[in-house]
Amino acid sequence: MTNLAAAISAYWDAAAPDFDDEPDHGLKAADTRAAWTDLLTAWLPPRPADVLDVGCGTGSLSELIARAGHRVTGVDLAPEMVAAARAKLAAAGLPGRFLVGDAARPPTGGKEFDVLLSRHLLWTLPDPQAALSEWAGRVRPGGLLVLIEGRWREAGQSAVPYVAGADVLPWHQGVTADDLAEAVRPLVGDLRIEPLSADAALWGGPVTDERYALIAHV
Structure with a gap:
């Protein structure tokens, strides 16, 4: 998986x-930004x-989290993504690590x-179950896991993987809410699923695949 991880990092850098x-x-877009702001306000x-x-x-x-007055730490495998995040918060005059x-x-x-927040990440990971266990251990007792995920519209189609070899990843086409809940339930005290597909403002237009948030107390 070392070569695959390097390829994934290079892809996201590009x-x-x-x-x-x-x-x-x-x-x-103002309505998309407002929609995500409203969700984060409700969840955090x-x-x-x-x-x-x-x-x-x-x-x-x-940026939205920092703007709301929280202390945010971001982690990403791709150095260019991290550089962009640092620049974005600096330009907004907001603190962030x-x-x-x-x-x-x-690496914290x-x-x-x-709170540990993840959006559309699990599909890129070689061992998502291990990641979930690791994440639960990073959350203070009574804290939250907020996992924004989906099962993409390409699922079941013969789409070429975005990185060579990525089709071996367990959830490379996304993960259903039922399957993610089954994986997370042993790690948390309680959880709920919030469907997100119907809110076109979140995505900049209508979507037809499954998108949702899993919110769990650790």
Whole structure:
């Protein structure tokens, strides 16, 4: 998996300059930005909370979290994504800590967080179950896992993997809410699923695949 991890990192490095062009990545449209702000406000505890954004990408959700008054740490495997996240929060005059590293094993030492947030990351991981166990251990007792995931519309089709070899990853086409809940349930005290597919504002337009958030107390 070492070569695959390097290929995945290189892919996202190359994608970083144009990543925010996607409506739900850059959150540039007012209604999309507002929709994600409303969700995060509903999910996150009272400020200031310590929030770990794993697979932070260019830091768009991290920016919203910091703007809401929380202390945010972002982790991403791709150095160019981390550089973009740092620049984004600096330009907004917001504090944030961003680290290059494996989001499945965040390089944050022994620090625990009130919330661990992940959006559309599990499908890129070679061992998502191990990552979930690791993440649960990074959350303070009573804290939250917030996992924004989906089962992509390409599932079941003969789509070429975005990186050579990525089709061997367990959840390379995404993960259903039922399957993710089954994987997370032994690690948490309680969980709920919030369907997100019907809210077109979140995605910059209508979507037809399964998208949802799993929110669990550790």
